[in-house]
Amino acid sequence: MNTSTNILIGGEAGQGLVTIGELLSKVLVRAGYNIVVTQSYQSRVRGGHNTFAIRVSDKEISAPKESVDILVALNEETVNIHKASVAKEGIVISSDKFKSGEGVLRPIKVPYEKFGSAKLENVASLGVVCSILGVEKGHILKLLNDRFGKKGSTIAKDNENMLNASYDWAAGQNIVFNKSPKVKTDKERYMMNGNEAIALGAISAGVKFAAFYPMTPSTSVNLSLISHAKETGMVVEQAEDEIAAINMAIGASYAGAPSMVATSGGGFALMVEGASLAGMTETPVVVVVAQRPGPATGLPTRTEQADLEFVLYSGHGEFPRAIFTPGTVEECFHLTRRAFELAEKYQGPVFILTDQYLADSFRAVDKFDGNLSRVKAGVAASEVKAPYMRYALTDNGISPRLIPGSSKHLVVAGSDEHTEGGHLTEDLDARVKMVDKRLKKMEGLSKEVSQPEYFGDASPDKLFISFGSAYGAALEAVKSLNEKGGETALLNFSQVWPLVPSTFIDKLNSAKEVVAIEGNATGQLAGLIRKTTGFEIKNKILRYDGLPITPEYILNRLAHGEPVEP
Amino acid sequence: MLRMSDTMITNDTYKISETAWCPGCGNFSIIKSVKDALVRSGLEQDQIVFVSGIGQAAKAPHYLNVNLLDGLHGRSLPAATGVKLANPTLNVIVESGDGCSYGEGGNHFISAIRRNIDLTVIVHNNQVYGLTKGQASPTSDEGFVTKTQPDGVKSGSFNPIEVAVALKAGFVARSFSGMPAHATEMIVKGIKHKGFSLIDILQPCVTFNKVNNFGWYKKRCVELPKDHDPTNWENALKVATQWGDKIPVGVIYENSRKPYDELIYTGLNSTPKDLKSILAKYC
Numbered sequence: 001m002n003t004s005t006n007i008l009i010g011g012e013a014g015q016g017l018v019t020i021g022e023l024l025s026k027v028l029v030r031a032g033y034n035i036v037v038t039q040s041y042q043s044r045v046r047g048g049h050n051t052f053a054i055r056v057s058d059k060e061i062s063a064p065k066e067s068v069d070i071l072v073a074l075n076e077e078t079v080n081i082h083k084a085s086v087a088k089e090g091i092v093i094s095s096d097k098f099k100s101g102e103g104v105l106r107p108i109k110v111p112y113e114k115f116g117s118a119k120l121e122n123v124a125s126l127g128v129v130c131s132i133l134g135v136e137k138g139h140i141l142k143l144l145n146d147r148f149g150k151k152g153s154t155i156a157k158d159n160e161n162m163l164n165a166s167y168d169w170a171a172g173q174n175i176v177f178n179k180s181p182k183v184k185t186d187k188e189r190y191m192m193n194g195n196e197a198i199a200l201g202a203i204s205a206g207v208k209f210a211a212f213y214p215m216t217p218s219t220s221v222n223l224s225l226i227s228h229a230k231e232t233g234m235v236v237e238q239a240e241d242e243i244a245a246i247n248m249a250i251g252a253s254y255a256g257a258p259s260m261v262a263t264s265g266g267g268f269a270l271m272v273e274g275a276s277l278a279g280m281t282e283t284p285v286v287v288v289v290a291q292r293p294g295p296a297t298g299l300p301t302r303t304e305q306a307d308l309e310f311v312l313y314s315g316h317g318e319f320p321r322a323i324f325t326p327g328t329v330e331e332c333f334h335l336t337r338r339a340f341e342l343a344e345k346y347q348g349p350v351f352i353l354t355d356q357y358l359a360d361s362f363r364a365v366d367k368f369d370g371n372l373s374r375v376k377a378g379v380a381a382s383e384v385k386a387p388y389m390r391y392a393l394t395d396n397g398i399s400p401r402l403i404p405g406s407s408k409h410l411v412v413a414g415s416d417e418h419t420e421g422g423h424l425t426e427d428l429d430a431r432v433k434m435v436d437k438r439l440k441k442m443e444g445l446s447k448e449v450s451q452p453e454y455f456g457d458a459s460p461d462k463l464f465i466s467f468g469s470a471y472g473a474a475l476e477a478v479k480s481l482n483e484k485g486g487e488t489a490l491l492n493f494s495q496v497w498p499l500v501p502s503t504f505i506d507k508l509n510s511a512k513e514v515v516a517i518e519g520n521a522t523g524q525l526a527g528l529i530r531k532t533t534g535f536e537i538k539n540k541i542l543r544y545d546g547l548p549i550t551p552e553y554i555l556n557r558l559a560h561g562e563p564v565e566p
Numbered sequence: 567m568l569r570m571s572d573t574m575i576t577n578d579t580y581k582i583s584e585t586a587w588c589p590g591c592g593n594f595s596i597i598k599s600v601k602d603a604l605v606r607s608g609l610e611q612d613q614i615v616f617v618s619g620i621g622q623a624a625k626a627p628h629y630l631n632v633n634l635l636d637g638l639h640g641r642s643l644p645a646a647t648g649v650k651l652a653n654p655t656l657n658v659i660v661e662s663g664d665g666c667s668y669g670e671g672g673n674h675f676i677s678a679i680r681r682n683i684d685l686t687v688i689v690h691n692n693q694v695y696g697l698t699k700g701q702a703s704p705t706s707d708e709g710f711v712t713k714t715q716p717d718g719v720k721s722g723s724f725n726p727i728e729v730a731v732a733l734k735a736g737f738v739a740r741s742f743s744g745m746p747a748h749a750t751e752m753i754v755k756g757i758k759h760k761g762f763s764l765i766d767i768l769q770p771c772v773t774f775n776k777v778n779n780f781g782w783y784k785k786r787c788v789e790l791p792k793d794h795d796p797t798n799w800e801n802a803l804k805v806a807t808q809w810g811d812k813i814p815v816g817v818i819y820e821n822s823r824k825p826y827d828e829l830i831y832t833g834l835n836s837t838p839k840d841l842k843s844i845l846a847k848y849c
Contacts, residue, residue: 190848200848204841209652211644231839235651235830240677244644247637251617251648254635255656259648277638367849370842404615404633405656414628414636415620423628424636 004057005180006065007129010082011074014046016122021052022362023147024126027139028056029191029364032183036472037193037362038064038548043216043300049077054362056133058180062328062472064357066552070132070177072125076100089178093128095121108132108175115165116158123159127166132177137167190365194332194358194469197365198262198288199224201336203232206374207286208257211237211245213267216300217356218290221262242267246274246285253283254413256377256403258340262288265307266297272314275349279319281413282391282399282438284343284350284377286336287311291355293546302546303356305468305519308528311351312497318435320442323351323497324450327471329363331494335450337372342448344375346441347401353496355519357548358469381407389420393433397440446498454507456482456489463511465537466518467493467525470549474517477554496525501533508535515539515558519549579611580604580630587622592743592769592780596690597626599746599767600661603753604630614657617646619671622697623663623690640670643678646685654827657757658684664691668704668724675726679735679762684825686756686763689726690743692771693778700774710777723809726766731806731819734799736761738806738819742787743769744780748815755817761825768813783813790816797821 007024011017021037028035036055042048055065067087073079073094083104086092094101096109110128112121123144130140140163149156192200199221202210212222226236235252239245242263249259263271268289278285289311293304311323322342324335336352343350378401385392388409392399399420404411412422417434419425456463456478466474471492481488491507493499508514508529516526516537521544526537541557543549580601587593604614616627620639627634637645642660650658667675667689678685693710695701701714704724711718730738737759741749749767756763768787770780794816796802802819 188849190845192848196848200845203838203844206838209648211648228844231844233838237647237651239644240673243641244647244674244677247641247644248648248651250637251635251645251650252652253648254645255615255649255652257648257652259652273638274641277641281635281637365848368841368845370840370845372841374838405613405653408612410612410631410633412628412634412636414634415638416636422634424625 003059004055004061004065005069005133006053006055006067007070007072008051008053008068008082009072009074009125010049010051010078012047013041013044013050015074017050017052017074020122020126021054023140023143024129025054025362026191027130027135027143028054029189030143031135031139032185033058033180034061034364035362036061036064037360038357039360040547041301049081056180058183061476063476064473064548064550066550070129072129073098074122074125079104091132091175091177093125108173110166110169115169116162120158120162123162124166127163128170131167131170132175133179134182137164140167188367190367191362192329192365193220193360193362194326194329194354195220195290195360196224197329197332198336198352198354199228201333202260202286202340203228204333204368204372205337205340206258207232207260207340208234209249209252209259210234210261211239211248212262213239213242213245215264215267217292217359218262218264218267218288220359221288221290242270243274246271246287247277249285250274250278250281250283253285253377254281254404256406258284258344258375258377260286260288262290264290264292265294265310268307268311268314276315276317276319277415278349279315279317279321279438280415282347282401283413284347286339286343286350286352288352288354290359291353293544299546301356303469303519303548304544304546305355305470306521306524306544308353308467308496308520308524311353312528319348319438320346320445321349321351321497322445322495323353324495325353325468325493326358327466327468327492327494329358329361329365332358333368335494338450340375342445344377345398346445347398348441353468355469378403378406381409384409390422391418391420391434391437393420393437396444397437398444442498446500449498449500449503450495452491452493452504454489454491457487459510460489461487461512462489463507463514464488464490465514465516465525465529466490467496470517470519473549473551473554476551480551480555493525496528499528499532505533505535508533513539515541517541517549517554519543575605575608575611577601577605580632583629585629586625588773590772591622592692592771593623593626593690595743595746596688596749596767596769597629599749600626600688600753601630602750603757606750606754607757609657609757613655614659615649617642617649617658617660619662619666620697621663621666624661624666626661626690640666641674642666643671643674643685643687647678647681647683650683650685650827654684658686659757660685660687662689663696664689664693664705665695665703668726672704676729676733679730679733681826682736682761682823684760684762684827686753687765688753688756689764689766690769691726691766692769692775694771694775696771696774707778725806725809726764727818728803728806730764731799731802734821734823735764735819736821736823736825737763737817738802739763739765739817740813740815741765741767742783742815743767744784745787745815748789752817759820761823786811786813787815788812790814790818
């Protein structure tokens with residue numbers, strides 16, 4: 001794992017570390033590198049200790065790294081907190097005014113005040129890092145101009161001067177650093193994080209309505225939708241609470257708008273009755289749950305994968321659903337599209353389970369097809385028989401869905417058990433038929449399930465099982481073990497419901513040992529696999545300290561059985 | 567949407583089917599008023615969407631021949647908001663009871679008024695929970711004795727008219743099921759009003775409310791004087807607080823604030839920009 005450089009920028013909330021983190025990420029992506037960003041922040045607006053880590057490589061990378069190669073300290077506290085994590089050859093960039101730094105092997109003390117205004121120290125630190133990494137100055141100047149050019153020539157000029165001075169200063173220091181080789185590229189790529197990719201996946205699928213109540217780490221899905229709302233012609237409504245949000249989405253979907261909600265665990269807890277309503281009224285809705293550690297308010301700004309069972313069993317009564325668990329930013333895009341398609345086709349709730357780490361993790365992403373088709377809500381009136389019945393019994397359980405107002409037919413959707421016509425009924429034979437009809441759709445959903453991805457040795461000594469954002473770390477751990485002669489493999493689930501045993505049971509049976517890698521304390525995927533297959537996964541590597549699973553974490557646990565500081 | 571009808575809207579268009587209500591229930595009169603108001607409004611039948619919650623009153627649209635989204639208890643307002651925002655050309659009418667609208671859905675009631683979204687909200691208000699068999703509702707008077715409040719209700723009563731006027735709701739009216747022509751008139755006006763319209767209709771519950779019965783309301787409900795100016799907010803607020811020996815019915819307050827669905831960008835029928843141009847911003 002020495003093929004990458006891990007840059008960690010640390011400081012207080014309000015010091016602009018996210019701004020330079022994003023700028024540096026974009027510069028690196030434009031220069032052709034791959035990145036994995038991990039953002040760690042506290043539940044406060046100012047102060048505290050926040051970090052923005054960018055792991056950068058000329059090779060494919062898919063996970064964060066714990067040891068730090070370049071520490072950029074915007075305050076003294078950052079030096080003290082992180083100096084123990086700095087690798088032997090690593091450097092620590094800080095102001096020459098800082099008194100701390102005892103025990104730092106390779107300090108780079110920067111005379112920021114010589115370059116310009118103290119307010120622009122973060123831009124100067126960007127110049128120093130780019131110089132050390134060998135990123136061409138032109139790339140950064142262009143980006144600064146893109147970002148701040150409009151703000152008025154003085155600010156743009158000040159930024160440019162600050163960057164030139166700091167970049168040139170660092171170049172003159174002859175700092176020896178084992179940097180990644182230059183990448184030759186003329187390929188344009190995107191830089192985006194998981195939540196942006198979810199929003200864009202929804203836009204590509206033709207989303208027309210979203211309602212939300214702000215909640216970290218889901219809010220940026222809604223912010224991204226809002227930033228494009230005028231271009232997409234969609235409504236994004238800030239609701240009075242999450243209960244209102246999902247009921248609005250169901251109302252909008254009934255009226256013909258492909259609809260979604262994005263929230264986090266506590267907010268989804270409020271939406272649960274609505275999930276059941278979508279199941280009963282057979283109304284398409286895409287529900288994004290960006291996980292953070294619970295129970296209750298938990299750790300509001302950290303990451304966890306502990307809501308799989310919650311989402312799977314959410315909502316009273318029995319109704320069909322699908323749950324996607326994207327493991328990469330690309331999957332956030334494609335699986336959200338898929339969620340809209342399935343929600344429309346099978347007329348009910350489809351879930352996307354992501355988490356804070358993936359939500360905030362910027363990556364370099366190859367361009368998406370710009371001509372993707374949009375979901376069409378409902379069917380044409382010519383496709384239904386008169387008298388129209390919203391819940392007509394069919395072989396596959398799917399009743400033709402008309403949109404009210406689109407024809408002379410009336411559309412009656414009800415949350416009570418209902419007749420084929422949608423009116424409430426206490427006819428118990430009709431009840432049984434309706435339950436069977438709704439659950440029949442599970443067969444179709446099972447046939448269309450995304451197969452789990454298998455990587456590595458065909459009959460491995462060790463088979464890792466993962467889902468969602470743990471994918472990247474598990475994959476790198478397998479690669480690392482196999483490079484050292486191990487016979488390891490990975491089985492990753494990007495869809496955890498329905499679980500279709502025939503798509504993966506052979507893999508479990510042909511491994512000598514199976515190890516579940518999960519970001520929770522109880523091994524929820526392992527439990528679900530046992531429930532659906534009877535196969536018991538005894539060994540688990542679990543993480544629930546609020547931080548993302550890393551390859552080092554997995555390898556340390558394998559070697560020592562206990563967590564070991566990196 | 568009001569448009570020239572290609573099929574005549576008649577009394578048969580919205581024919582009332584068999585109900586699950588007690589004989590003598592005020593709902594019978596209200597559903598007739600709703601039906602008459604729909605006929606009088608002359609709206610295209612297929613361009614009306616009813617949204618209801620849960621309770622005996624919320625069943626009403628099931629007995630009319632209309633588009634219907636019958637959702638969860640207390641959640642009819644957000645569901646109706648979603649319908650209206652998705653397709654602002656639809657006429658959206660919400661129908662439910664006092665428990666659903668003012669109790670379980672209290673937060674939504676306040677928020678929908680603040681949004682001033684163009685919904686017509688008809689609340690059957692009998693000051694008691696019927697379907698769950700006789701517990702106090704938010705509008706039960708203090709001292710009202712029930713099985714669950716055997717020593718009488720200790721909480722203050724929720725006056726929906728007062729709250730709606732205080733929040734400057736677009737249109738606020740009260741009626742009584744014992745005055746069917748008046749109730750019809752209020753609903754017609756509410757449908758016509760562009761913005762949030764509340765029509766609170768008092769009704770007896772013959773099974774569970776032996777205090778606020780037909781005679782009790784009949785004696786107290788008095789039409790507002792002809793010179794009542796519903797656009798005078800200060801005066802409307804005074805009228806809204808009246809409850810007891812004299813209960814004013816009529817259009818208590820009205821303003822011409824632009825409805826939310828006309829203020830925000832709603833482009834359901836617009837063609838989205840090319841995906842490529844949106845994605846290009848991420849390069």
